[in-house]
Each structure stands twice: as C-alpha cells, then as structure tokens.
Amino acid sequence: MSLGYAIDLHTHSLRSDGALEPADLVERAARRGVRIQALADHDTLAGAAEAIAAGDRLGVRIIPSTELNTESAWGDVHILGYFLDPADAALEERLCWLRENRGRRIELMVEKLNALGHPISLARVKEIAQGGSLGRPHVAQALFEAGHVATYDSAFDTIIAKDAPAYVSRVGLTPLEAVQLVVAHGGVPSLAHPFTVVGLEELMPLIAAAGLVGIEAYYGSHPPAMTATCLSLAGRYGLVPTGGSDFHGRGEHGAPLGGVFVPPETIGALEARRRPNAAATMAAVSVEGES
Ligand SMILES: [Zn+2]
Ligand SMILES: [Zn+2]
Structure with a gap:
C-alpha cells in the first residue's frame, strides 16, 4: 500500500543532517510509494552512489542533488541543486571547500x-x-x-578584531553564488522553502537573473497562501514549481517521505532546463593545458 506521493525532491540522509543511511532512506521512501527521489544532503553528494544503488534495487529513481545554505541579508536562502554529477571533481572541490x-x-x-x-x-x-x-x-x-x-x-x-573591516564572521556562498555554482556544474537550481527568505519579492529577480530554474512551491509547512505566492512567482519569472518533504528523520522539521504532492510534469520540466556542465569541461581543458 502506498502512503505517500510518487515524487519527493527534497530529502536528507546521514551524509548531512539526516538520521538515516542513504540506503535506508531510499528503502523507507520506496515503502511509502516514492518512485522519484532527490537526495539533497547539505554541501555534499557523498550519499548519491549508495542511494542510487538502493534505488536501482527498489525501483526508485534517485536524482543526485545537494542543498546549499547561503549567507546574506536575505535570511535563510537555501538553494537546491538537482541533477548534479557525483563524479564531478571540480564540484566536489567546491563542496569540500564549503x-x-x-x-x-x-x-x-x-x-x-x-x-x-x-x-x-x-x-x-x-x-x-x-x-x-x-x-x-x-x-x-x-x-x-x-x-x-x-x-x-x-x-x-586591531587589524583582525571582531569589528575590524578585515574580520569575517560567517562563511558561505551568497544566494547568487549558490545559484551560479549549481548552473556552472550542469545542475538545476531551485529555491528551497521560500518562506524562510526575508524579502522574497526583492530577491527573486536577482536570483532568477542568476539562473534560478525552480521554486519549491510545494512544501509541508507552507500555508496555502505561501504556495500561491510561489506559484505566482514561478509564473512571473518562468520558474518550475518544485516540491519535497525536507525529510530528515529526526522529527524536528519536514514532512514524511513522499508527504508533499509534486506534479508529475515537474521532472520533465526540470530536465528540459538542464545545461551542459561548463565547469567540468573548463577544468578538463585546463588540466590538458597544464600537462
Ligand atoms: Zn533548507
Ligand atoms: Zn533541506
């Protein structure tokens, strides 16, 4: 018996702050009826291979993904990056750096x-x-x-005191950098849980211009009005409405696996917006040039 919806584009495993091993997470998702699942651990694709292997066994298509937290005055801007390549060494370098x-x-x-x-x-x-x-x-x-x-x-x-100009308190990508990083590596960026953004209407044109493709309109704790706002923003900026549970398995936040309805056409719409992995191509060229 299937308890959840077939698509879940936002899940976390033990490879970041989730509670389950990637294979266990996929198994639980499969039991709930999920057939397409994005494993979106923070700043890492380390669980992708294990999740894909489990997915092959259980009939769940795994989309290798990550979720990038950002630092800015815009509040909690989290960028999901879909269809990333776990073997992209240049990307792994950036994630490791993060x-x-x-x-x-x-x-x-x-x-x-x-x-x-x-x-x-x-x-x-x-x-x-x-x-x-x-x-x-x-x-x-x-x-x-x-x-x-x-x-x-x-x-x-003096020079590196907390109130000095050279002092850096927190480290991370800006929202624009996160979007650009995903795009440069052939991924498809979507704005996660937009209700945590401060100044959403002002930020949208900026990240849309930077290459944002999706907006997580369907999210467990979104009130209907927030979903409506996201769908209207999607229309205005030509974005694909995405959705997911943000399941962590720790009970603090997120819906159950497959707990949020995501329209079936979402996957095709996201895939249609994929671009070649320009960063990996450039890295390969520069390595050749060095030898
Ligand atoms: Zn998040
Ligand atoms: Zn998340």
Whole structure:
C-alpha cells in the first residue's frame, strides 16, 4: 500500500543532517510509494552512489542533488541543486571547500587584508598552520611576520578584531553564488522553502537573473497562501514549481517521505532546463593545458 506521493525532491540522509543511511532512506521512501527521489544532503553528494544503488534495487529513481545554505541579508536562502554529477571533481572541490568553511573564512580574511593594504599570503598562513584547521591565530602570526602589527597579540585587538573591516564572521556562498555554482556544474537550481527568505519579492529577480530554474512551491509547512505566492512567482519569472518533504528523520522539521504532492510534469520540466556542465569541461581543458 502506498502512503505517500510518487515524487519527493527534497530529502536528507546521514551524509548531512539526516538520521538515516542513504540506503535506508531510499528503502523507507520506496515503502511509502516514492518512485522519484532527490537526495539533497547539505554541501555534499557523498550519499548519491549508495542511494542510487538502493534505488536501482527498489525501483526508485534517485536524482543526485545537494542543498546549499547561503549567507546574506536575505535570511535563510537555501538553494537546491538537482541533477548534479557525483563524479564531478571540480564540484566536489567546491563542496569540500564549503564544508571546510573554517578554511574559507580565513581565505576571505586574507583577501580582505590584501585589499586593505596589509598584504600577507595565504600560502604563508597555511604553512604556519602546518596542515591544521586554519584560524585567526595563523593570520595573526603572518601579520606579525610581515610587520603589519607590533606584536602577535595586538593583531587580535586591531587589524583582525571582531569589528575590524578585515574580520569575517560567517562563511558561505551568497544566494547568487549558490545559484551560479549549481548552473556552472550542469545542475538545476531551485529555491528551497521560500518562506524562510526575508524579502522574497526583492530577491527573486536577482536570483532568477542568476539562473534560478525552480521554486519549491510545494512544501509541508507552507500555508496555502505561501504556495500561491510561489506559484505566482514561478509564473512571473518562468520558474518550475518544485516540491519535497525536507525529510530528515529526526522529527524536528519536514514532512514524511513522499508527504508533499509534486506534479508529475515537474521532472520533465526540470530536465528540459538542464545545461551542459561548463565547469567540468573548463577544468578538463585546463588540466590538458597544464600537462
Ligand atoms: Zn533548507
Ligand atoms: Zn533541506
């Protein structure tokens, strides 16, 4: 007996913050009648192969996907990236980079320091860290060595203090960067649970212009008015309405697997908007050029 709908384009496994192994997640989805499922773990495609293998066995088509959180003044803007290639090494590099956001934070700080007239090199900062997880102490040491501060300690009170222009508090992609990352890697981006966005009407034209393809109109906790708003935005910006449970299996949020109706034509509409993986092609060309 099938308990849920056949399409679920938003699920999470243990490879990010879900509670189930990818294979167990697919098995549970299959039992509920799901036939097409996007595994959209945060910043990773690590569960895709296991989910696809389970899906092959159980008759569930798995769409390798990820969900990218972003940092901006627009509130919680999460971008789902569909039809990504788990074997795309250039993409994995970017996702890994996101996961290691500690390192990214420091990289950004070094960029800012250079722009602000306190030049240090990231290479030197990494040398100081000796393979360890990068942090402000390594930046402070590099600043001291380069003569930008009188003492190591004073860097924390001056150039890289919390209120200094070079300070970077949180790290992540902006909404536009997340959309562009998915598009560049041949994926199809959709705005997840739009009700968490602050200033949705203002953000939409910006991310639509950046290449957004879908909007998650069908979502468990959306009141009917929110779904209507999303459908109207989809019409205005030529977007495909998508939907999913956002199932985590931890009971905190999300609908049951297959718990949200997603129109069958959604998959074809998303597939029709796929573009070649330009980033992987460029990476292959540059590797050839180097050899
Ligand atoms: Zn989310
Ligand atoms: Zn999610």
